[in-house]
Amino acid sequence: MGNSNSSSLQQETPKRYKTTEKVSVCRTETTTGSHRFEIHNYSLTKGGGHEKYILSKIFCVGGYDWAVRVYLDGARKEDSEYLSVYLQFESKSGEAKTDFSISLLELTTGKTVLKKKSATTTTFNSTKSVSGFSQFLKRDIFEASNCLKEDFFTIICQVTVIKEPHTYITKFPAASAPINTYYEIGHDLLLSETGADITCEAEGECFPAHKCILALRSPVFNAQLFGAMKDEKQDKIKISDVRAPIFKAMLFFIYTGLLPDHHY
CATH class of the missing domain: 2.60.210.10 (Apoptosis, Tumor Necrosis Factor Receptor Associated Protein 2; Chain A)
Incomplete structure (x- = not known):
């Protein structure tokens, strides 16, 4: 499994920003x-x-x-x-x-x-x-x-x-978005493809992924990968009726809990 999608996913990473809210008390x-x-x-x-x-x-x-x-x-x-x-x-x-x-x-x-x-x-x-x-x-x-x-x-x-x-004016602590442990781990897994054990194919474009994460975040994937009809040797899932860019954004959300900057 190559890294053909790493660069495109990297481009879709949300910008990290800080916001400070001032409150008058x-x-x-x-x-x-x-x-x-x-x-x-x-x-x-x-x-x-x-x-x-x-x-x-x-x-x-x-x-x-x-x-x-x-x-x-x-x-x-x-x-x-x-x-x-x-x-x-x-x-x-x-x-x-x-x-x-x-x-x-x-x-x-x-x-x-x-x-x-x-x-x-x-x-x-x-x-x-x-x-x-x-x-x-x-x-x-x-x-x-x-x-x-x-x-x-x-x-x-x-x-x-x-x-x-x-x-007087007070400030709420600066809030970082989306810097958090969940985002960091999911983002790194998706980009590095380390331990990827399944490939999702949409419109001929392949997206390496992890069965456990897909199953944890989606009841549909859970049934398909670990349900009664699961195929122990299955290493690819074909995604129909979903455009590749849309699926790519959905996969990013599954891993990080956030939507990428670009809209499709």
């Missing part, structure tokens, strides 16, 4: 942190009136400074029967878009209770530096609860800073 990132504000000697601190408040130490979340502001006698006259609790923006510049929540610590269980969340996303800046709950909890209910023990209670403030959406 928009991502909004957030940073979340919490602060625990412990207030001791409650009975000595309350009673200062609604203009008086206590302030936690400054803490940082998302690159901004914050503090918790607490009015033990209410922030306004109409809030005098309530605890008023606020988140305060302490950064000197910038603008922070946030979601936040404020809750009390239940001292007997160590769990947070009465968690109140901001109804909408709040933007803090030099103009709007405080936001929270003027009527956080009625003082008589608070004083009778397990949140106040031995003249001590704890406020938990959680802050989520929402950063501006960031759009």
Whole structure:
């Protein structure tokens, strides 16, 4: 079996190429942190009136400074029967878009209770530096609860800073076509004709091939080569009603899983 068809098959080998797909991605990132504000000697601190408040130490979340502001006698006259609790923006510049929540610590269980969340996303800046709950909890209910023990209670403030959406370009890894093991092996077998044990003839043109590959890829060839009517001595198959160029392309597909560049 010669190599008369090797050059023509080589010409039909698909070009190897690489494609890189670029994708635009928009991502909004957030940073979340919490602060625990412990207030001791409650009975000595309350009673200062609604203009008086206590302030936690400054803490940082998302690159901004914050503090918790607490009015033990209410922030306004109409809030005098309530605890008023606020988140305060302490950064000197910038603008922070946030979601936040404020809750009390239940001292007997160590769990947070009465968690109140901001109804909408709040933007803090030099103009709007405080936001929270003027009527956080009625003082008589608070004083009778397990949140106040031995003249001590704890406020938990959680802050989520929402950063501006960031759009960037990413790339999918370059895809090679048709460079793969299946293609390489099938292509080399077809071109080299190494181990070819059958010849397919179409319109008088002969194409060396391998029985096992033909049978594996085609039920028709499988029945003809390994079925009940197989001929042990058969070394040639005549292909009728198929033009030689068409069969050549079909044979290339059987071996590589790809179609050649040329169309017939």
